[in-house]
Amino acid sequence: MKRHPRVTASEAAHRYALRVYYEDTDAGGVVYHANYLRFAERARTEAMRGAGASHAAMTQETGLIFVVCRAEVDYLAPAHVDDSLIVLTRPHSVRAAQVVIEQSIVRADAPDRALAELRIDLACIRAADGRPARIPPRWRDALAGTSGE
């Protein structure tokens, strides 16, 4: 099950550090599987903020939000309470109204081994009515600028 992260800590990837707390774990002694999606969303939020184009600003200025329309997660190795994790985030493709993000979650002390790999499809929609919308240029450029394309 040992696998190198698909998204590595290259220049192109955003790094988000987090600590695992009891709230994140389950009675199996490991991080509950749904919570990787939460970690990944925290990292995407900070990646956008770090690129100077925060999600909150997009919502306030344009009334648009990104919503997850598809998620794929491969769980490769468990994480435990008190682990120090890093989420590596990289846009895979940026289209008019949709973005595909690739993310890898690794332990800070073993960054060459992926605990989880995610591929998240985001759609840009109008918060008011949920209709699809084009990603505003500022956010599109920020996302594309950090992608490998």
Next chain:
Amino acid sequence: MKRHPRVTASEAAHRYALRVYYEDTDAGGVVYHANYLRFAERARTEAMRGAGASHAAMTQETGLIFVVCRAEVDYLAPAHVDDSLIVLTRPHSVRAAQVVIEQSIVRADAPDRALAELRIDLACIRAADGRPARIPPRWRDALAGTSGE
């Protein structure tokens, strides 16, 4: 630590049954402490619905919502994955703009022993601006009708 539930399964108390799943537990092997507040809120929601005055209807018809303004929880014994629990709910006092609810959480197969006791203070506010508001008569009567007063 064995303590009889303050709210017992008398006629006056609403009973809400739930099952504990992995999502509710933590690496200590027991239900994570914050999740008792979630169980309690599910039970309050169903108690109001059962009294013919649902929270969702209040929000839709009047623009008002109940928010938790104070919570006290005593944790007396742990709950485990797959446990079948019952939340007993009884309004303690109903005032113009505030309600105090008492709740006990027990195991279905040992209802004389409280796992947790809660006292929740709810304030009625306007969803639009958060200002305090009087509880509409229909909801006030429904809550008072199920209280021990």
Next chain:
Amino acid sequence: MKRHPRVTASEAAHRYALRVYYEDTDAGGVVYHANYLRFAERARTEAMRGAGASHAAMTQETGLIFVVCRAEVDYLAPAHVDDSLIVLTRPHSVRAAQVVIEQSIVRADAPDRALAELRIDLACIRAADGRPARIPPRWRDALAGTSGE
């Protein structure tokens, strides 16, 4: 985005009903995307119990647990607070040490439209050390018996 559920309420599918509470939603006004994985796990747990082969019994009797090793979720339409949902669950394939489950989430009052479609790969492992293990016959048969194969 309207799509018929891949898993329909046929005889072969297990039906699990749940209500959406505030805890399940986010500030976008809809169910938070990670929480569909929680709903799905509740349903899988009850589907196994309903087939007479509960997950908890497997862990107690054999020391084995199922863990999610891959998840795919398509988010097709949002769910809102107070919605009454049904999770339809059907094993897609049952192998020696792995099971693939297909699940659809629908609204109880509009069961012909999927809100979300999930495909969950479960691995059977030893709880003590995480090593892969064969699914015990009783659980294998129970899972296979409810599959479409």
Next chain:
Amino acid sequence: MKRHPRVTASEAAHRYALRVYYEDTDAGGVVYHANYLRFAERARTEAMRGAGASHAAMTQETGLIFVVCRAEVDYLAPAHVDDSLIVLTRPHSVRAAQVVIEQSIVRADAPDRALAELRIDLACIRAADGRPARIPPRWRDALAGTSGE
């Protein structure tokens, strides 16, 4: 409802910064009430680590854990998505087998106004059987050293 934090950012209090994400909020547009307990636990964990006596080390070295046996939370003002919060943590009293912690949650840009005040009673127990245990000296001293006593 404006109230100065009971625990202020004095030398004696530990400061833990966090960001509010969508996962933390509910359809009311604000942080879900149960999640303040999660924020508070993250802060207590880091306060112990910062005092050189981490909870994880206590569990590994002594088999003991702290569990919440009582929680009181006053909710004074809401927090919103993308808010930058600070949790101020100070032990109120340290006894042989129990600790009482006081915590205030404030916005980083308005630290003189408490959003929530918490008082958390922790019991030291043996992880294996849940029996009460004396807090080991190293952890007791670390906790007492940061208390106002």
